[in-house]
Amino acid sequence: MTDAIYIVGTFLASVLAGVxxxxxxxxxxxxxxxxxxxxxxxxxxxQREQLxxxxxxxxxxxxxxxxxxWKDVDFDDDVIYARDRQNxxxxxxxxxxxxxxxxxxxxxxxxxxxxxxxxxxxxxxxDSTRWYTQGRVYFNLAPNAAVKYLSxxxxxxxEEHARV
Numbered sequence: 001m002t003d004a005i006y007i008v009g010t011f012l013a014s015v016l017a018g019v020x021x022x023x024x025x026x027x028x029x030x031x032x033x034x035x036x037x038x039x040x041x042x043x044x045x046x047q048r049e050q051l052x053x054x055x056x057x058x059x060x061x062x063x064x065x066x067x068x069x070w071k072d073v074d075f076d077d078d079v080i081y082a083r084d085r086q087n088x089x090x091x092x093x094x095x096x097x098x099x100x101x102x103x104x105x106x107x108x109x110x111x112x113x114x115x116x117x118x119x120x121x122x123x124x125x126x127d128s129t130r131w132y133t134q135g136r137v138y139f140n141l142a143p144n145a146a147v148k149y150l151s152x153x154x155x156x157x158x159e160e161h162a163r164v
Contacts, residue, residue, distance in 0.1 A: 037090070037157065040126050041081065044092050047131055055122055058135025067108035068100040075122065080143035081157040090126040091154070093143035095119070121146045 044051070052075050060070040076095035083090055098118045102108040121143045123136040138146045147154050 037081075040090055040131075041079075044079065044124065044126070044131050051124055051131055051133055052122075055124070055133045055135055058133060059137060062135060065100070067103055068114060069103050070098065071101045072099040073097070073122070074099075078143075080147065082147050082154040083157055085153055085155055090157070092124040092126070092131070093138075093146055094122045094124070095142055096122045096137075098137075098139075 052073070056070065056073050059073070074097040078095065080093045081090060082093060096119070098120055100114055100118075102111070102114045108114050118139060119142070121138040121141050122133070123138070123146075124131055124133050126132075138149070141149055144156075147156050
């Protein structure tokens with residue numbers, strides 16, 4: 001009986017030691033995550049001009065919306081960072097204003113609203129090593145509204161970590 005008590009006691013002591021180590025490591029993990037986030041944000045701001053040009057290249061060659069040509073994209077200065085809930089991928093969301101022009105023969109030449117400036121959000125992705133874009137646009141949504149709209153898929157990165 002004393003051997004069983006000794007074995008159970010040793011097992012419980014090992015489990016408690018493991019839990020204590022796990023709890024003690026949490027601040028280190030959080031600090032490492034905060035540093036990775038800060039590095040990614042600095043990289044985004046350093047590469048921003050190139051990323052915006054790549055974004056424009058993507059959207060202007062997409063053929064969408066049909067019958068329209070991307071004329072100009074004006075990027076806001078502010079950036080909102082969000083994280084994909086499923087895979088943890090970091091995203092930078094930037095408010096944009098988009099101008100289109102009708103393509104001759106595209107069926108949109110007579111539509112007055114073509115010249116209206118449209119508000120949207122541009123999405124940029126981080127793959128743990130670099131920033132890139134696929135030209136994803138959320139029309140009629142500001143970055144905060146896009147995160148709310150996609151709340152099943154996205155979560156806002158803590159505001160104190162979002163400043164660069």
